[in-house]
Amino acid sequence: MLTSCLPEAIARAFPEHPFSTRSPMSATLSFTAPTAHGPRDITLAYARVGAGEPLLLLHGIGHHRQAWDPVVDILATERDVIAVDLPGFGQSSALPPGLPHDLPTTNAVLGAFCAALGLDRPHVAGNSLGGLLALGLGHENLVRSVTALSPAGFWTRAERRYAFGVLMGMRRTARSLPLPLVERLSRTAVGRTALTSTIYARPGRRSPEAVAAETLALAHAPGFSETLRAGRSVLFTDDVPGVPVTVAWGDRDRLLLPRQGIRAKHAIPRARLVRLPGCGHVPMNDDPALVARVLLDGSRAQSARALRTSFSTVAL
Template sequence: MTTTVSFTIDSPLGPRPATVAYERKGAGEPLLLLHGIGHHLRAWHPVTDILAADHDVIAVDLPGFGASDPLPEGVPYDLGTVAAALGALCATLGVERPHVAGNSLGGLLALEMGRERLVASVTALSPAGFWSQAERRYAFGALRALRTGARALPYAAVRGLAGSAAGRAALTGAIYARPARRSPEAVIAETLALRDATGFEQTLAAGGSVRFTDDVPGLPVTIAWGARDRLLLPRQGVRAKHTVPGARLVRLPGCGHVPMNDDPALVARVIRDTTMRRPPATATARSTAMTTTTTTA
């Protein structure tokens, strides 16, 4: 069940009110789930129940996406401001240093929250911010095309396309390796979420110069990449490993940019493996092995 909560965020303009939507279920150590640009918290539904067996799961609609309000006028959608807003949200919900898992934009925010020591562990699934300039331009062009298509299609057309496997592939094949697995209702909802995302342009503009260049020492960190990611190419995972050398780098066979739908059991296992890891013994711990996780189709 989706709930909204209001709280105050610190911004370059001073304290400002914010309201976000979230879903919460399960019990155990808290786990914050963050979606990608143009998506919404329902992206996590394939794995929420699995994770809720061990965690107090809090899936969030980021500001300006899903059912959450946009940030107040004049407040930037930059990395530091949104990460601080998520920290304020956790404080309002009575959650101290949760584990966090994020996909794409959410993965970048998860890493930033880790860098700011706001969380207990980080799982970043195909995180933004490890691109070359050419790769960033390609990804942003693809995102703008998806947004334009979602805004141009009448609702009846979206509903009609979502009713067939081929139509679901046309609507979501850029982000899923197995779009036919997504239900028609979910595809309709996320196409509308992309169409109506009030924070899309501001977030894309804020990300134009973003690269994640800092280490995240002293925390369990996993960076996982779908082997069939067509939006942020898997080679970016190698750059991420060089940037965060203590991270575990995991390959997700058969998965696209949003892997939670393509292989829910695998993604849930990767997240749970991270939340159960102990922090490195020292902030200078280094890991050189790349982990490959396999699963059956």
Template sequence: MALLSSFIAVADRPGRTARAAAGYVRRHLVGGQPRSDGAGRHEAGTVVVPPRAASFVEGRAEGLEPVTVAYEREGTGEPLVLLHGLGYHRQAWGSVVPLLADSHDTIAMDLPGFGESPDLDPTVPRDLETAVAWLGAVFEKLDVTRPHVVGHSLGGLIALRLGQAGLARSVTALAPAGFWTGAERRYAYAMLTAARQGVRLLPDEAVGWLARSAAGRAALTGTLYGRSGLCPPETVMASLRALRDAAAFGSTLRAGRDGVLFSGDIPGVPVTIAWGTWDRVLPPWQAYRVKAMIPEARLVPLPGCGHVPMNDAPELVARVILEATGVPQGAH
């Protein structure tokens, strides 16, 4: 999931179509190839983790068609499952996993219809109860019992529901979706839809040019990231491709309009809610609505982080996860 902040700013003006807005971005932001920041160098020493080949697992929950997900597994220790947000993919956790792998058996998944996972069979309902059922079957197939579950946005909401179902030994949710008012949901949906349309209309070469400079990366992802200029070009381009190619994008948005997405408490399960203080997609005050439902939840602000804190501050996010999963300070 990534946002073209400049595209959105133009697309929100009355009388402009998405195609006209994309044309504006091409004319004003892609006047030629920007200067490179230097081969192999990224600001602030960001490490680019090379992509790894996916493995695949099939979960068969009772009464459902099988669900297949792509995943990567690394490290040793208590199992920890990582769930990404809408329009994203498992590589969202690429800079965080190496910081967790010494303490945890980490499993980063592509949700169905995102990344390399095939979309759900049309007969499989796209609701949260069903997601919990097939994820439970996937956990069983992977031979993990009550893993720690960490989720971002859509993945954070699913992680909370897994905790309610007794399928997680701890839950860490980064800006979980679903704790919005009607107006906030419509705002978030409009931003995400405009972003996806913008990505689909911008030529690949334009995205590549923009991604090679800090200013271009800020134009591409400034609404999503708090420190967009620091995000490596490879990460920006991979994120935009994941958003563009997400087969389940529209159907997931439609499913999110139905009813109350979360209610009740999660007794007996440690819950951490972390939120970027610069989140422009799901404003950080929504964290207090989570706290009102789950009184024992620990709230952790992520200073200077936007909606995808894994890219803004991977070391901070890893530290929050390790604390939430009970890894002693100094052991990582």
């Protein structure tokens, strides 16, 4: 499978910056997940680093676990950090035939993944699709706390159509670019902006090899189309009782507009709503220190530590 060869492809393109040294080493875990369609054997790729209470990190659609690299080292000083490639993304295989890439199935897989790793109700943080999945795990009371960064599922129909149209356009572009062109574009600030400005407010902060890797990950994700199709009818309207929830939104998010955070607060009244100044849809790159603080504070919510950041300045 080509997705499993992405690190080698990037290493060849950037021999001066070996891809394998840019993030924690990847491992794979095979386990059986009890799904609504019966038990199925699943294999997911993940990376684990640090010590402390477990914190599971879930990336967005078309991305991979390396989206979290800018904050992993900070988080690992206080948490046992597990960043996983969702089914059909990064180095994880798509779900077996007959299993839909929908929210109930994916969350059942993630629950089984945690059990196989011996994680007892970890903290969970997610971005975009990962934020929606994290909220679902919180609703099922499978986790200790939830921090959702620009989570999907709080859109209007028009906003969903816009976001899906942008995502499909990004996918088409990524699939049309040969690796040598991706390499050339990612080596320049203008090229990195062209490839990633939809998701990053500060694309120049992202390294050339990281931009190339995530462009290829988007192009070759076998779970992209099925996951996007399953999301057409998704609205998150459930409360998340009994679990501390933080919802954070970049005020320069161009994919899921910041006003969707207000709807998230209405759906989850006890959630803390946090503004991320100067951050885009994938904020970990734009301000790693701020995002890491939000994630650590969110996973300290059980001790009633208050966040000092206000969302009140976001325009509706």
